[in-house]
Amino acid sequence: MPKKENDGVAKDRILDAAEELFAQNGYAAVSVRQITAAARCNLAAVNYHFGNKKNLYLEVFRSRLVPNGKRVSQSFEDNLAARPEPALSDVIHALAQAFLEEGPLTDEERERHAQLMAREMARPIGAMEIVIDEVMRPLFESVACRLRPHLMEEIDDESLTLKILSIFAMVTHFNFARAAISRITGREYNKEFKTRLVDHISEFATKGLGMMQREDDK
Amino acid sequence: MPKKENDGVAKDRILDAAEELFAQNGYAAVSVRQITAAARCNLAAVNYHFGNKKNLYLEVFRSRLVPNGKRVSQSFEDNLAARPEPALSDVIHALAQAFLEEGPLTDEERERHAQLMAREMARPIGAMEIVIDEVMRPLFESVACRLRPHLMEEIDDESLTLKILSIFAMVTHFNFARAAISRITGREYNKEFKTRLVDHISEFATKGLGMMQREDDK
């Protein structure tokens, strides 16, 4: 029986190239020829390994973005597990940090994923449902459980969802609108500026959630 | 001398069709043939009136999005001019309302513009600088002036800019990530939900800015 082990080489190179090119230019603006050229393989390899271009795109989400999203979520959980009783600001800070400062992903990976998500939101190809159902919704549930103890008791589910969405709005916006933000603020997206952003988001969101609480990390 | 008056007919139909199609599908995914078919004119009309496809795209921003953006900004100003001494929450409420609930634009126009901006951010064709310089930056200046009196005196420019960016992050996110938000919240983007969102954003941002202040509009 033929082993299925060493199939990964060219197939993975295609996934790598597709992930980067789709993130940089969007689904429609990237040709299969570009992808196979970047992956240093034959044009027909995409159709052989993935059936067609669209399925390759979806596979990028399934095999890269979703697993990495789960790792980021896990990193958020781990950050909080270290603290016995995390304060509200700790929860938010951990969330912002996991998504745009540290965590298991490199900055290049974070930017790629943010762009892929932003493009998929702007022009859905069919990957958004996968990400929402497998990453976003579970993360939302977890964040909601973490936040609830710090909020007023009588808060309904929808209000809490909107609050969490607002935190994500800031995180994703500062992550994906980098070009516009750099042009407005006049600052580059270096390590220093990102730390500044995480602190700002933490402070803004903590106050926005309705509980003033000083940050006691460090 | 030939009048230049009645040239507007087909040219405007092309701009209308291009605005809608570019917003729905993005620059690369829309063909000139699609546009001219929707505008009920000949294929060559785009190149005749606008030179090429890219220039038509930029002209959509110059002749539609920028003027409408200025009208929205003006609407924000007018809303505040009605009040002698607007509270902090009034400023934010007026901003959120102008951008996603009421104002001079229809809901379809708002959604189109939000999509065009989101796509241009995700994949810049060359229109973003126009919008930032002609609409965003002046609006930011105005908002900053409105907010400053309500904040601590010693706040630096960059901190204030980040705060304003956070408000815009929420407004634009709730405007453009409609599909994702609907899937997560399980709610449609009808009038009722939008009012809910404006109230939520106003409350969250007002608190986030660091001044608790009750809303006293009706």
Add this chain to the structure above:
DNA sequence: TTGACATTCAAACGTTCGTTTAATATAAGT
């Protein structure tokens, strides 16, 4: 009516697209 210009039109240009095909290469099982 005529001339001059603005606009529209059908047709074709060369290019690139996603996909398919058939031939070949590779390597393990028998």
Add this chain to the structure above:
DNA sequence: ACTTATATTAAACGAACGTTTGAATGTCAA
């Protein structure tokens, strides 16, 4: 050595793309 399944290749397919062309049509001032 032969079979079998997996993988890669060059070449071509039809379709759609943005753009150009040159003739036809519309529109007014002269």
